Amino acid sequence: MKGQYRAAANRRKGLPVLGRSPHGAPPRMLTRFGDLFQDHPQPMWIYDVDTLRFLRVNAAACRHYGYTTDEFLHMTIRDIRPRDEHARLEADLAATAGEQKAPQSSGVWTHLKRDGTPIAVRISSHAVTYLGHRARLVFALDVTAQEATERALYRSEQLYRSLIDTMPHQVYWKDLDLQYVGCNRVFAEAAGLDDPQEVVGKSDENLIWRRQAQRMAAEDRIVVDTGHPLLDREDTLTGPDGKQRRYLVNKLPLYGPEGAIIGMLGTLEDITSRRKAEETLRLQGRALDASVNAIVITRQVNRQDVIVYANPAFARISGYELAEVVGQDCRFLQADDRDQEGLYLLRDALQTNREATVVLRNYRKDGTLFWNQLHIAPVLDAGGKVTHWVGVINDITDTMRYQQDLEHQSTHDALTGLPNRNLFRDRLDQAISYAARYRNQLWVVVLDLDNFKLINDTLGHAVGDSLLQTVGERLRAALRDSDTVARLGGDEFILLLLDQPGGGLSQRTVQTILEAVSAPMRLGAHDLALTCSMGVAVYPRDGETGSSLFKHADIALYRAKDGGRNQLQFYTEEMNDRVTERTLIEGHLRHALVRNEFLLYFQPRVDCVSGEVVGLEALLRWQHPELGLVSPVRFISVAEETGRIVEIGEWVLKTACLQAMAWQQAGLAPVPVAVNVSARQFRHAAFVQEVKDALEASGLEPRYLELELTESVMMHNVDVVIAAMSQLKEMGICLSIDDFGTGYSSLNYLRRFPIDYLKIDQSFVRDMLDDPPGAAIVRSIIALGHSLAFRIIAEGVETPEQLAYLKEEGCDEIQGYLCSRPVPEKEAAVLLGSER
């Protein structure tokens, strides 16, 4: 009873109830044990192996865990464990399920105090039977603090190890014998070792850089002996691949806890790539500096492209000192010249981060222009973002100047510097579209210098050239800035006159130009008075396109020249008709010879004194099936222009000779036949031979052939002409100058030519009786002609009064309607027959 009471009391006190003695009284030993259990400073408890319920806990357990004994006795050993340890607990319980009596350690566990604080507890236990329960007595040693220290120590060691290992540099440490005590992973790798531990106990002689070992040892020795560190020294060492690598070496003394040097710590930084990169940078920098192209690097700052670098070539090209431009926006290079196509392209490239090449007008510090072919390229960072722009400036001023020169040459006349035909056409086309929009007029004036060829041939090309230059300058000066004067080539100029508000176009405008050209000019030793002929076509009346205005002005010019030069002609529709007719004639003329459409008429020449027929002039006629009998006035000039006159002339020569011979053979009076020879025909190389052939073929004696040449024949290649004339003269052929007075040969000039007759042009004869100066000209031609021993023939004599006057003035022969019109061969034969 007493024992039962005591057990109950003990239970109430939380004392262990270890079972009863077989006699029912609590054994003394248990009581002692109970005290020991209860008072033990280490937490202890007994739990039921089947229910896991606490059966007894000691005071230290209550203190440590914060539960009362009662609370413990209502709990299981699961309740003092965090959830995540439950599985481990079950596994442990299963493993210790046997009735091992021996104490068992089951390691360190996490328990929870009543307030939830986790603690690390080392558990050891052994099986007991407690009050009939299968139970375990548990000793719980709180190792939380110890664990924390160990963990911290472990972590610190780990940290230190990983710190050293993650360092990009090689780290090693040696003892006083200069043997390696440790190193990091990088060092081990560089030394060709698999693990840092392998270095321990080794010296440099055992490692791959053994050749440099002695030198390294000497350095190390200084550090450990003197305590002086060796800092930032560059060295070349053998790398794991056997290649030489560049290192930055640091060596420091290592001190022990007592402050004595116990070894040394070394670091090696592999700077091979850095040095290579530096070398590359140095070379690139040098290349930038030495580049002939200016190079600029910019960076965007506040939406401005600010220069951060410019090379010396930039300073040379731009004239700016580098210090002046760094920090500046590149815009200053364009000054105020902002409206440039290149700038728009540049802006676009900058906005879209594209490379681009543009041409810009830039200005040097001194304000002079230079053409810049700029290539820009973005510089990207590792993330692909544009950080800078590189600009390569190429000074293409010379190229541009050359291009401009070429362009100028292709659009301007080299001699006068005036626009040429191409540029004129451009301007004309532009002016037409402007005039069309504003309903304005514009005038196209083709201008041709009269007798320029004569001046050029007689005074030389140098005089001719300066004459053209002077005319060019005068024309330019006579025109307004808005007008254009261009040189078409030779002595032909073309003007484009614009109708301007307050300055309308009038004949007076063109008259001013005419006067500007004809003002006397002195070229070297020569005083010249020049005249010109002009043809005008007016937009829109005479044409709405450049080419029609061109063509019509040209037609008008022809008319001006035809009309006796030194005049101005406005284009008319009728002129176009003439051109149309020329085209028609030209077409038909092609077939005239082969179709045998030519024939000759003859006009007698009569001696003024005797009244006898002293010669016949052969005059060409063209009998065309559609055009009828075509006058030579209509077709000779066309034949001359097309060159067809050569073969036609040859036909005339042959036919005239044959006819003259036929008349002679028919017993008619043998008189010379005069044949007209055009300048172009005469210049033909085979002309003299053709004459010989015609005489031979007909059998006509040369003295019965006369050749009528115009003054123009004598204006070119004078020596060649004289030589040909002399040959003809030697053959016995007579030569005459036709239409004398209309050309520009002076009588003095004529002296050089072997001529027999001068034929006074009919225009003088026609007017001489009504026009005293005309009569004076006729008189002087006769007088001067005679003084040079020429015979004088007057052409176009129609009236007895004219004949009387001419006779009185001593004219030798006449030709004209007064005697006879040109007549066909049969009628001519009659005239000759009547002479007999």
Ligand SMILES: Nc1nc2c(ncn2[C@@H]2O[C@@H]3COP(=O)(O)O[C@H]4[C@@H](O)[C@H](n5cnc6c(=O)[nH]c(N)nc65)O[C@@H]4COP(=O)(O)O[C@H]3[C@H]2O)c(=O)[nH]1
């Ligand atoms: N008003 C007027 N006219 C008169 C009178 N007497 C003669 N005529 C015309 O005056 C022209 C004289 O010939 P030309 O001065 O050599 O002028 C010639 C000559 O330069 C050229 N021509 C004619 N035949 C030939 C030829 O075979 N070869 C070359 N190259 N030219 C030719 O054509 C020109 C014109 O020839 P045609 O029409 O035959 O015109 C002829 C003749 O019909 C007159 O009293 N009054």
